Amino acid sequence: MPRYAKKGCTRADIIEKMLDQLKADGGYDEDMDETDSEQVIQQWLYNCVAYSDMNPQIEKDLSKLEFDWENSEEDFESQKYGKLPDGTSIIWCFAGGDWEFPIHFAVYIDDKDHLRAYMPLDGNVYCPKCKCAYGSCEDEEHEPEEEPTPDWEKMYAAACKRIETR
Numbered sequence: 282m283p284r285y286a287k288k289g290c291t292r293a294d295i296i297e298k299m300l301d302q303l304k305a306d307g308g309y310d311e312d313m314d315e316t317d318s319e320q321v322i323q324q325w326l327y328n329c330v331a332y333s334d335m336n337p338q339i340e341k342d343l344s345k346l347e348f349d350w351e352n353s354e355e356d357f358e359s360q361k362y363g364k365l366p367d368g369t370s371i372i373w374c375f376a377g378g379d380w381e382f383p384i385h386f387a388v389y390i391d392d393k394d395h396l397r398a399y400m401p402l403d404g405n406v407y408c409p410k411c412k413c414a415y416g417s418c419e420d421e422e423h424e425p426e427e428e429p430t431p432d433w434e435k436m437y438a439a440a441c442k443r444i445e446t447r
C-alpha cells in the first residue's frame with residue numbers, strides 16, 4: 282500500500298505542526314526559540330514521539346527496527362534530501378543511543394493532515410539479523426568492523442518510491 286504525503290506541504294508546515302503538538306502536549310519549553318527549527322524538531326522528537334503516546338501512528342511507522350531515543354534530532358543531510366520529486370517537503374531525522382549507530386527516518390505530513398514517519402530499510406544502517414540498531418545486537422559478531430554510514434541516495438530513492446503525494 283502506498284503512503285501519501287499531503288501534496289505541496291512545506292518544511293515550515295511540518296515544523297508548525299510539531300510546534301502545535303508541543304503546545305498541546307505540555308512539553309513546550311518556554312525558553313525554546315520557535316524560529317529555530319533544529320530546537321523545535323528535537324523537542325518534538327523527545328516530547329511528542331519518543332516519550333509520549335501522542336503519535337501512535339508514528340510509533341507504528343518506526344516499529345520495523347529497535348533503537349533507543351537517547352540522541353535524536355534532524356540530520357544535517359535533511360535539506361539536501363528534503364524534497365520529494367514534486368517539491369513536497371520531508372524532514373530527515375535520526376535516533377540512537379550512545380552505544381548505537383543511529384537509525385534514519387523521514388517525517389512528513391500525510392494526506393489526512395497528520396504527522397507521519399517513514400523509515401527506509403534500503404540504505405539505512407541497522408542489523409538485518411536482529412532488526413535493530415548496531416550496538417544493540419544480541420551477538421557482538423554482527424557488529425560491522427568499520428563505522429557504517431547510511432547510503433543517502435538509496436534512502437532517498439526509497440522515500441521517493443514509497444511516499445506518493447495527493
Ligand SMILES: [Zn+2]
Pocket residue numbers: 408409410411412417418419420423424
Ligand atoms: Zn545483530
